[in-house]
Amino acid sequence: MMASTIENLYSRxxxxxxxxxxxxxxxxxxxxPGMISFAGGLxxxxxxxxxxxxELFFEVIREEGDEVLQYGASDGDKVFKDVxxxxxxxxxxxxxxxxxxxxxxxxIYYFTRTLVDPGDVIICEAPGFPGxxxxxxxxGARMVGVEMDELGMIPQLLRETIQEQLDKGRRVKFIxxxxxxxxxxxxxxxxxRRREIVEIAKEFDLPILEDQPYRELRxxxxxxxxxxxxxxxxxxxPRLVTIAKSFSKILxxxxxxxxxxxPPEIIAPMVKWxxxxxxxxxxxxxxxxxxFIQRGLMRKxxxxxxxxxxxxxxxxxxxxxxxxxxGATWTRPExxxxxxxxxxxxxxxxxxxxxxxxxxxxxxxxxxxxxQGAERKNELRLNFSYCSIEMIKEGIRRxxxxxxxxxxxxxx
Amino acid sequence: MMASTIENLYSRxxxxxxxxxxxxxxxxxxxxPGMISFAGGLxxxxxxxxxxxxELFFEVIREEGDEVLQYGASDGDKVFKDVxxxxxxxxxxxxxxxxxxxxxxxxIYYFTRTLVDPGDVIICEAPGFPGxxxxxxxxGARMVGVEMDELGMIPQLLRETIQEQLDKGRRVKFIxxxxxxxxxxxxxxxxxRRREIVEIAKEFDLPILEDQPYRELRxxxxxxxxxxxxxxxxxxxPRLVTIAKSFSKILxxxxxxxxxxxPPEIIAPMVKWxxxxxxxxxxxxxxxxxxFIQRGLMRKxxxxxxxxxxxxxxxxxxxxxxxxxxGATWTRPExxxxxxxxxxxxxxxxxxxxxxxxxxxxxxxxxxxxxQGAERKNELRLNFSYCSIEMIKEGIRRxxxxxxxxxxxxxx
Numbered sequence: 001m002m003a004s005t006i007e008n009l010y011s012r013x014x015x016x017x018x019x020x021x022x023x024x025x026x027x028x029x030x031x032x033p034g035m036i037s038f039a040g041g042l043x044x045x046x047x048x049x050x051x052x053x054x055e056l057f058f059e060v061i062r063e064e065g066d067e068v069l070q071y072g073a074s075d076g077d078k079v080f081k082d083v084x085x086x087x088x089x090x091x092x093x094x095x096x097x098x099x100x101x102x103x104x105x106x107x108i109y110y111f112t113r114t115l116v117d118p119g120d121v122i123i124c125e126a127p128g129f130p131g132x133x134x135x136x137x138x139x140g141a142r143m144v145g146v147e148m149d150e151l152g153m154i155p156q157l158l159r160e161t162i163q164e165q166l167d168k169g170r171r172v173k174f175i176x177x178x179x180x181x182x183x184x185x186x187x188x189x190x191x192x193r194r195r196e197i198v199e200i201a202k203e204f205d206l207p208i209l210e211d212q213p214y215r216e217l218r219x220x221x222x223x224x225x226x227x228x229x230x231x232x233x234x235x236x237x238p239r240l241v242t243i244a245k246s247f248s249k250i251l252x253x254x255x256x257x258x259x260x261x262x263p264p265e266i267i268a269p270m271v272k273w274x275x276x277x278x279x280x281x282x283x284x285x286x287x288x289x290x291x292f293i294q295r296g297l298m299r300k301x302x303x304x305x306x307x308x309x310x311x312x313x314x315x316x317x318x319x320x321x322x323x324x325x326x327g328a329t330w331t332r333p334e335x336x337x338x339x340x341x342x343x344x345x346x347x348x349x350x351x352x353x354x355x356x357x358x359x360x361x362x363x364x365x366x367x368x369x370x371x372q373g374a375e376r377k378n379e380l381r382l383n384f385s386y387c388s389i390e391m392i393k394e395g396i397r398r399x400x401x402x403x404x405x406x407x408x409x410x411x412x
Numbered sequence: 413m414m415a416s417t418i419e420n421l422y423s424r425x426x427x428x429x430x431x432x433x434x435x436x437x438x439x440x441x442x443x444x445p446g447m448i449s450f451a452g453g454l455x456x457x458x459x460x461x462x463x464x465x466x467e468l469f470f471e472v473i474r475e476e477g478d479e480v481l482q483y484g485a486s487d488g489d490k491v492f493k494d495v496x497x498x499x500x501x502x503x504x505x506x507x508x509x510x511x512x513x514x515x516x517x518x519x520i521y522y523f524t525r526t527l528v529d530p531g532d533v534i535i536c537e538a539p540g541f542p543g544x545x546x547x548x549x550x551x552g553a554r555m556v557g558v559e560m561d562e563l564g565m566i567p568q569l570l571r572e573t574i575q576e577q578l579d580k581g582r583r584v585k586f587i588x589x590x591x592x593x594x595x596x597x598x599x600x601x602x603x604x605r606r607r608e609i610v611e612i613a614k615e616f617d618l619p620i621l622e623d624q625p626y627r628e629l630r631x632x633x634x635x636x637x638x639x640x641x642x643x644x645x646x647x648x649x650p651r652l653v654t655i656a657k658s659f660s661k662i663l664x665x666x667x668x669x670x671x672x673x674x675p676p677e678i679i680a681p682m683v684k685w686x687x688x689x690x691x692x693x694x695x696x697x698x699x700x701x702x703x704f705i706q707r708g709l710m711r712k713x714x715x716x717x718x719x720x721x722x723x724x725x726x727x728x729x730x731x732x733x734x735x736x737x738x739g740a741t742w743t744r745p746e747x748x749x750x751x752x753x754x755x756x757x758x759x760x761x762x763x764x765x766x767x768x769x770x771x772x773x774x775x776x777x778x779x780x781x782x783x784q785g786a787e788r789k790n791e792l793r794l795n796f797s798y799c800s801i802e803m804i805k806e807g808i809r810r811x812x813x814x815x816x817x818x819x820x821x822x823x824x
Contacts, residue, residue, distance in 0.1 A: 001651040005617050006677040009585055011529045011551075014681045023687075042483060050477030057469035057696070065462030069664030071454060102514055102668075102690045109689045117423045135688040139423075173421055205417050239413040252481030254695030256514075265418040269426045275435075276547040277521045278514045282694045283666030284469070 013118070013138055021368050022130055025353070029362040036395035038382040039362040041183065041337060047305045047385075048252045052297060056288040064287055072283035075271040076100025076259065080286040084259060087293045088245075090229075096264040097238075099271050100281050104213055104246035104258035108132050110270040110277075111174075111209050111242060111260065112139045121165045121172045123206075125153055127340075127369030127379070129183040132176065132211065142170070143371045150331075152179060152189040155196040162204050174207045175200075179227060181214040181336020184369045184381035188334055194227050201231075201240055207266070213246040213258075214336035216302050219310040221334040228261065239263040247289060249337070250302055255285050309337070315389040316382065316396060323400035325407055330382075337385040340366075342378060347406045349380040355406070361398040425530070425550055434542055434780050437765070441774040448807035450794040451774040453595065453749060459717045459797075460664045464709060468700040476699055484695035487683040488512025488671065492698040496671060499705045500657075502641075508676040509650075511683050512693050516625055516658035516670035520544050522682040522689075523586075523621050523654060523672065524551045533577045533584040535618075537565055539752075539781030539791070541595040544588065544623065554582070555783045562743075564591060564601040567608040574616050586619040587612075591639060593626040593748025596781045596793035600746055606639050613643075613652055619678070625658040625670075626748035628714050631722040633746040640673065651675035659701060661749070662714055667697050721749070727801040728794065728808060735812030737819050749797040752778075754790060759818045761792040767818070773810040 007015075022039075029037045060068060076099050084100075085093050101107040116122065118140025124133065126145025133143050146153045146161050158175070165172050177197065179189040189197065201208045210227045225233075228243035242262025247255060260270065274280070292298055316339055320330050327344035343349075349365040356362060366379025384392060419427075434451075441449045472480060488511050496512075497505050513519040528534065530552025536545065538557025545555050558565045558573050570587070577584050589609065591601040601609065613620045622639045637645075640655035654674025659667060672682065686692070704710055728751055732742050739756035755761075761777040768774060778791025796804060 001614070001617055001619065001649055003651065003675070003677045006619065006651060006675065009527050009619065010681065011525065011527055011532075013529075014526050014684075017681065017684050020687070040483075045478035045482060048477055048481040050473055050481065053481070054470045054473035054477065057473060058466045061462055061466035061469060065460055065466065065664075066457035067666075069460040069462065069465070069666040070457060071452075071660075071665045105691050106689060113423065114426050115421050115423055117425075120423075131688075131691075138685070138688045202413070205413055207413065207418065207421065237413055239415065239418060248483075252477075253483045253691070254479075254481040256690065256692065256694050263415070263418065265415045269422065269429065272426075272429050273550070275432070276543075276550045277518060277689060278668065279517050279543075279665070280668065282668050282697060285694060285696075 013140060017138065020134065022364060025362065025364060028357055032360065035360045035362060036387060036391045036398070037362040038384070038387065038395060039364050040386060041383055042386045043249050043253065044308060044385055047308055049297070049301055052292065053251070053288060056291050057284065060287045060291060061284055068283040068287050070283070072280040074275045074280050075267070076281060077283060077286040077290070080290040083290040083293050087298065090261070093261060096267055098259060098261045099267050099274065100286060101258045101260060101274070102278050102281050103248060103253070103256045104211065104244045105131055105135055106278070107244040107258055107260035107270070108209065108211065109135045110273040111244070111266065112136045112141060113273050114266060114269040115173045115207070116141045119170070121170045122174055122176055123158065123161060123172065124176045125178065125182065126371060126374055127184050127366060129178060129211070130368055133371070136176070145371045145374055148185065148187060150187060151193040152182065152187055153177065153197060155193070155200060158197065159200050162200070162206070172204070172206060174209050176209045176211065177227070178211045180212060181217065181333050181338070184338055184364070185340040186331045186333030186336055186338045188224070191224055194224065194230055198227055198231050198235055198240065202235065202237060208241045210241050210243045212243055213249055215245065216250050217306060217309060217337070218335035219306055219313060239265065242266050250298070250305065251289060251292070257281060257285055257289055309385050312384045312387070312389060312392060315392045316384040319393050319396035323397050325400065325404045327407065328403060337383055339382045339384060341380050341382060343403065343407065345407050346378050347403060348377045350377060352380070352402060352406050355402050356399060359398050359402060361395045363399065425552060429550065432546065434776060437774065437776060440769060444772065447772045447774060448799060448803045448810070449774040450796070450799065450807060451776050452798060453795055454798045455661050455665065456720060456797055459720055461709070461713050464704065465663070465700060468703050469696065472699045472703060473696055480695040480699050482695070484692040486687045486692050487679070488693060489695060489698040489702070492702040495702040495705050499710065502673070505673060508679055510671060510673045511679050511686065512698060513670045513672060513686070514690050514693050515660060515665070515668045516623065516656045517543055517547055518690070519656040519670055519672035519682070520621065520623065521547045522685040523656070523678065524548045524553060525685050526678060526681040527585045527619070528553045531582070533582045534586055534588055535570065535573060535584065536588045537590065537594065538783060538786055539596050539778060541590060541623070542780055545783070548588070557783045557786055560597065560599060562599060563605040564594065564599055565589060565609060567605070567612060570609065571612050574612070574618070584616070584618060586621050588621045588623065589639070590623045592624060593629065593745050593750070596750055596776070597752040598743045598745030598748055598750045600636070603636055606636065606642055610639055610643050610647055610652065614647065614649060620653045622653050622655045624655055625661055627657065628662050629718060629721060629749070630747035631718055631725060651677065654678050662710070662717065663701060663704070669693060669697055669701055721797050724796045724799070724801060724804060727804045728796040731805050731808035735809050737812065737816045739819065740815060749795055751794045751796060753792050753794060755815065755819065757819050758790050759815060760789045762789060764792070764814060764818050767814050768811060771810050771814060773807045775811065
């Protein structure tokens with residue numbers, strides 16, 4: 001059998017898959033001595049509760065091995081669900097409104113599979129999170145981005161974009177948002193903006209997928225009600241929003257644990273997809289996370305992560321202030337893992353990236369966060385969770401130096 | 413937003429998903445006091461290496477937590493891959509010919525996604541494994557079954573079936589087989605049959621997906637070369653066969669761990685699907701399984717499982733011999749977890765099932781293992797791995813009693 005024969009057998013969605021530039025970038029920067037990388041979206045290993053997790057795995061498998069090593073429910077472990085409902089302060093939630101997933105990308109994939117046929121439209125933030133966009137495009141979705149201001153998607157543009165798509169005769173399936181410490185911009189929707197987005201979704205009878213991987217990592221400002229809870233409690237519409245959350249940023253992404261909460265009409269088919277794709281999440285891991293929460297360890301642990309990341313964010317903001325040339329602006333996120341930098345004078349960040357890796361500092365050029373054809377070239381994403389404060393200072397100094405050169409060069 | 417609005421938004425594949433009768437059966441039998449269930453495909457909890465796994469999880473997370481709690485590679489952990497290649501005695505395999513998956517159903521899903529568009533044909537055994545069939549149908553596959561004799565798919569019928577589908581203008585994408593201790597029949601292809609299947613696949617230039625979840629559980633007879641290795645070594649065609657294996661039957665299905673090996677042209681797009689669907693398998697679990705093998709624990713552990721299951725198989729075969737009415741026949745599997753019973757006198761096993769659960773004995777009626785429209789009603793699947801020998805004897809006695817009554821009834 002020839003390689004070409006196999007490639008001729010590929011499904012249309014497989015044949016259409018694009019190469020991930022971000023993976024290439026991460027490949028270029030990984031393991032290079034002296035490289036300061038703000039490119040990845042990695043939590044700091046210092047945030048991993050290694051000692052506690054190792055002890056809990058030991059206990060859980062020793063004590064509950066007969067159960068947690070056996071096949072588990074595709075919608076997730078009942079014990080873990082109950083613990084999670086308490087932790088999330090939604091004890092009223094019924095079991096068919098929640099499922100545990102193999103990380104939150106897994107939930108996003110099942111949600112998309114549940115609703116999207118090839119050619120269907122998903123409305124998303126521009127710039128948006130490429131991991132989700134790739135999962136959605138793999139289902140054949142046409143991603144249509146809505147421009148953001150400092151508070152996220154601009155409501156008037158959201159309304160116009162949906163209407164435009166409907167006028168073209170396209171099927172719009174849902175609105176996808178990361179309302180807090182958004183990836184890549186670090187922006188957060190305020191309460192009023194959340195209301196506006198929920199109202200527009202209601203107006204068009206369109207479900208919202210609310211992706212909240214960073215919600216627990218708030219360093220400053222007030223906690224804001226989720227769109228999911230807002231729709232349930234203040235708009236009396238528990239079917240409108242499905243929320244996805246992750247344990248990747250609070251326990252560790254190697255564990256592959258997340259969950260989704262939404263209406264039974266969405267969760268039930270998502271569970272049917274899970275039956276066919278993974279059968280269930282890892283059962284031991286679910287009970288370990290359950291015990292971690294039950295023992296009251298989670299809140300304190302999250303505070304520790306915040307104490308680790310807040311000074312890193314502050315150090316990066318300060319270094320940007322100190323070193324960046326005039327014309328550069330950046331977001332001031334209240335939490336999460338990312339800062340978004342924009343250059344007024346149209347510095348090409350794809351070009352800047354090539355020079356930056358020579359000087360051993362890495363970031364992700366902004367063009368990677370836009371749907372194809374809508375790329376902007378004068379922006380970049382910085383991660384502040386992974387590097388130490390010293391590395392952050394030095395890395396931003398190097399980067400600012402290159403930006404000055406690039407800006408100067410382009411002024412000639 | 414109305415429930416009906418959401419349902420109108422379902423994708424075609426979601427709207428077309430069937431209800432799983434097997435899940436209903438398992439629901440009916442689970443937790444019923446006194447129920448003897450031969451229905452599930454569950455390994456015995458006695459086979460789980462709880463003590464060893466709990467200690468290994470403790471060690472791995474304590475010692476390698478910084479790495480195993482971080483994001484891992486979508487194609488699987490390099491350390492685990494290397495250990496696995498040694499264990500499987502294929503040290504020559506390159507990394508791009510292997511991927512680790514979230515159980516083997518996960519591998520089957522990615523393989524199918526890689527090749528199948530809605531309406532494409534997959535050739536499978538009839539009866540076949542409903543878990544795989546459901547995953548394949550979810551990708552839009554049209555499942556076409558090939559009748560089996562004692563050695564699996566009948567070669568002449570396989571050839572005719574493929575030709576028939578091609579003549580109808582359909583795209584046939586691959587052949588799916590479980591060549592050892594097949595689910596549901598317990599049948600095993602001998603070497604000659606394997607050759608014939610490989611030769612037919614070559615003749616039509618069609619990939620084979622070889623599903624081998626039970627391979628390590630051989631109680632008697634000689635180990636036979638896999639179709640995968642046969643194609644590589646004796647037909648000089650390393651691209652023809654992709655093999656999927658699982659740790660569910662040897663370590664425990666709650667861990668969700670499996671792998672696939674095949675040509676880079678298949679593995680690469682499967683990994684791209686994994687990036688979008690699960691990101692990676694659980695990283696701690698992979699290193700735990702690696703240590704389990706590295707310490708030389710696996711072979712001994714598998715011998716222990718065989719020593720546990722062999723007498724159960726023997727007890728079930730003996731009880732069938734003792735109690736079953738004339739006209740009943742059954743397979744004599746050399747390993748695995750299942751025995752397949754056929755009744756000559758056309759007992760309807762769907763009807764028998766309803767009576768059986770009243771008498772507190774359960775099995776899966778044979779009709780559930782056939783593609784829609786091709787069901788047979790006079791067969792049933794028995795699992796022998798989960799129940800104790802005493803339960804097996806009593807359960808088969810009850811079942812045989814009911815079969816006698818049903819047979820007698822139908823003779824009137």
